[in-house]
Amino acid sequence: MTTTLVFSIITSGLLFVVLDAIRDREDYTQPIRKWGTIFSNGSYFIGAIVILILQTIWTVLWTVLLIVPGIVKSLAYSQAILIYRDAVDSGESIGYIEAISRSRELMDGHKWQYFKLLISFIGWWILVVLTAGLLVIWVGPYYQMAKVNFYNSLVNNN
Template identity: 55%
Template sequence: MDRTSLKDQAKAELNPNFSYYLRISLPALLLTAFVALVPFPLNENMHRAGIRVVAHGSRRMMTNGYWNNIAMWQTAVTFIGLLTALLMIGVSFAMIDGLRGRSDHRFSWTQMFKIFERGEYFLGSLLIGLLQVVWVSLWMLLLVVPGIVKGLAYSQAQLIYRDAIDAGQPIGYTEAVTRSRQLMYGHKWEFFVLLLSFLSWWLLELITFGLASIWVIPYRTMTLANFYLKLTEEQA
C-alpha cells in the first residue's frame, strides 16, 4: 500500500473540507491540549509541596494531602484521556464517511460527538478498547515487541465493529478484535511504517507547543482512516 497515495487522498478529502473536520475534531483537540498541558505544572507544584512537608517532618500531612491530590489528578487525566480517545474514534467514523462519499460535510453536533450517535458505537468502542488494553498489556508482560505487534493487529477493531453495525450485521466485541487481527495479517509492518512517517509531524506539534495539532491531528486521523478503507477494499 503506497503511503504517498494514502496521504494525498487524505489531503484531497481534508483540505477542501478542513473547516468541517476541524470543528468536529475540536472537543478532542481541546481535551488533548488539557491533558498535555495542565497536569504537569500541578504535579510539579504538588511535588514541591511534598518536599517541603517532608522537610518539616510531617509525613502524615504528606500522605493525606500530597498523595491524595496526585491520585485525584491521575484519575481525572485518565478519564479525560479515555474520553478523548473515544471522541477521536467518532471523528474517524465521520472521516470514513467522507472518504466513502457519504457525507455532505455540513457541521452538526451529532458529527462532533458521533461516538455518542448510537449507543452501540459508544459501548462497543469503549469495551473493545478495554479488551485491547488488557490483551496488549498481557503481551507486554512477555516482551515489548510482541505487545507492539498485537497493538498493531488489534488497531482496526472499532472501525470493523462500526461497519458491521451499519451493515445490519452486528458482531461481538471479541469478534471485532479477531477480525482486526485477520485484516491486519501481512499489513502490520505497513501500518507501523505509516505511523512512523508522522514522526516529523509529531516533532512539529512539539516545537509549536501543540498549535500545529490543529491541522496535524485531523490529517493524521484522516490518513489512518484511509488506510482502513483501502485495506477493507483490497480484501473485499
C-alpha cells in the first residue's frame, strides 16, 4: 500500500508537469526537477494524498460489489486530482470529496471514451514488460500526456 501511494504521488506530480506543459505555464529549463511540482505547494501534496486514498477506498468498495462497477467508478473518479489542482491554482476553496464529485460530473458521458484511451495503451505496456521496463522511459510520459490531454479537452469543452 505504501509503495502504491508513493508511486501514485509521483505519477500525480508528472500529471501536474504535463498539465503545465500543455497550458504553457512554465518554461522547462530543468524538466527533470519539474516533476516535484506536487511538493511545491502543500495543498497539492496533501490534496493528492487524501484524494488518492479516498479514490482507492471507494473503488475497492465498489469492486467488492462487482468488478464492473469498480471499473466504472475508477473511471469516474479519474480526473479528481487534476480538478483539485486547477481549483487550487485558481484560488478556489475546494474539498477533496468535492473534487471527486466534480470528476464524476465531468466524466458523465465520457467514461467509455476514457476507457478506450486507456485500453489503447495495452500494446505499449506489453512492450514495456518485454523490454524489462526499459521502454517505460518513453511510454510513461506518452501515457501521462494522453491522459492530461483528455482532461484538458474535457475541461475546455464544458
